[in-house]
Amino acid sequence: MTTNTNIRELVLDILIEVNEKDQYSHLVIRSVLDKYQYLDKKERAFLTRLAEGTIEHQIEMDYMIDSFSKVKVRKMKPLIRNLLRMSVYQLRYMDAIPDSAVCNEAVKLAKKRGFRQLSGFVNGVLRSIVREGDKLLYPDAAIEPKRYLEVKYSVPGWIIKRWMKAYGFEQTETILSNFYQESPLTIRTNRTKCTPEELQTRLINEQVTVERIGKIPAESGEFKDALGRLEDYAFKISDFDHLQSLQTFQDGDFYVQDLSSMLVAEMAAPKKGDYVIDVCAAPGGKSSHIAELMDGTGMVEARDLTEYKTDLIEENIRRHGLSNMKAVCMDATVFDRDSVEKADILVCDLPCSGLGVMGKKTDIRYKMTEAKEKELVQLQRQILKTVIPYVKENGTVIYSTCTIDRAENEENAAWIEREFPELSLVAMKQMLPGEAGNDGFFISKFVRRKHE
Structure with a gap:
């Protein structure tokens, strides 16, 4: 040293x-x-x-x-x-x-x-x-499979038990192993400031190793199409000291974002002139992506609970030079009558257990408990019940989390369909850690039908 x-x-x-x-x-x-x-x-x-x-x-x-x-x-x-x-x-x-x-x-x-x-x-x-x-000697996988996985991968037993029930022993071990694989830092080009080719050149001039994300395997349909579009402007970068040392970062030429998180904007498919409400937006990655896709038109209202969080959003708005995005300090659990049927797109990327990103947030596995997760499911449903009336007829609702737990994901999607029969589920995907090099992430897309 x-x-x-x-x-x-x-x-x-x-x-x-x-x-x-x-x-x-x-x-x-x-x-x-x-x-x-x-x-x-x-x-x-x-x-x-x-x-x-x-x-x-x-x-x-x-x-x-x-x-x-x-x-x-x-x-x-x-x-x-x-x-x-x-x-x-x-x-x-x-x-x-x-x-x-x-x-x-x-x-x-x-x-x-x-x-x-x-x-x-x-x-x-x-x-x-x-x-x-x-x-x-470590626990024997054949005799104590749960304890074996808990010790080998340092994940609390309650999580192991739940994932083994949902995914089976072998897939659970694959998920846990993928948390330990070194994942590249992925970025998306801020195309309001430069083209992907220009960004690549600028990064190379800063001695950063940069490469295209390449082909991402996926089944057919809307999800595959969204992933395909990411290939045009997303990169993997490495071999730099820290982000703040890069002029390209300071200038807002790119945004650091996991591939799975980038899918929210692509799946939302905003049109020019749309009004978008993101109810839990900080630090603003998904909101800024949507604003960029609308090419300076419409408005993205990026809301979050505290001034600290809206300050983070505002910093990103300034750095990325987005004129069609604003930060609003608002509690998503409190109904806002002025927002009813205001949004063409409603983004609900809600507070969750975060168990899909354990590879990046190493301590989240110890801080989350079964009791806390149950409370989160109730919070998610409280927020959804409050904000879904904000979407217009024919508008889109995106519900997403960065976890792989079914109670927060598939079960909540089913709950939305039961609670809001005017919403039709048109796409749903659970991404497991390591698939296409991304975090564990869940995304579902609903469209609000016309009143009968």
Whole structure:
């Protein structure tokens, strides 16, 4: 490392914030990287990998520690359990770091942070794992399939149980494995500012590796057509330090967005002059995409609950130079009489469990519970019941989530049909993580028929 900053200590503090103070990992990591901007690219990469990797593999780390420690992880001092977790992650997944260095650094950190009396315990557990860790037996998939998947992929058992019921053991394992595959950062061209070819040239001039997303396999129909259109203006980018360092990003030449998320605008199929209401829009990716497709005509009203969220939307409106989009601070659960039958397109990309994006938001698996998910389903239905009257006759309703749970997806789509018989379901797709390189995502499209 090239500075005097102790990167491991920064990671330890990140883990404590996330695991003991219930903070979100991506926000904590971003805050630390912003605070320590002088760290070089190698240090930033080490910090990010160690923090995210430890969180992502936490159940597995705890299983290993519990197998070699008389004191179970849940009974340890918070600092000690997080110090052991990040150290075991280095031993298991970061081969370039000598085992002795991992153990020595952990002991030093324990002493530095006021736990000198436990430094011998830390050293003993880690040395045992160095000697015997390769012999540790994991749960047998044939005897304990749920526990096997829980430990191997560090996903809580209640999620495993639900997905095994919905998808079966083999497909569930494929889904979990795909969360660990490195996925490219995908962007879409802001065609109000440049052509895809111009963007590609500008990125190459910034020494960014950029490539077209290529052909995306899909069955026939509207979904395939929408994916096909993405091939014209979506790219994969890599080999850059961070987004803020790119002039193309600063200039709003592109928007960072997963392929599955881009499908919302394409499936909505806006026409020039349409009025669009996006009821939970922050940070504004889907709204800005729709505004761009309307080529400066019509209006996209991007709503969200707080000023903080609408500020994020406004920042994106400014950076992307969109004249036909506005941010509105509004609670989607509160009925707005002025919005009734106002929207040609109503976008309901609603708060959800987020279990389809666990590969990118590593800690969401631990923060979500069965009880919280049930509450989310009720919230989703409350919002839908409130806002669906906003769509015009012959208008389109898009309901989407970034999860793969049937209660929030297919069951909610069926509920919409029962609750609103004037809506006809015309397309529905559950995308699983890794399909075409995208996140887990659900999208459904309804059209409101004329009053009889």
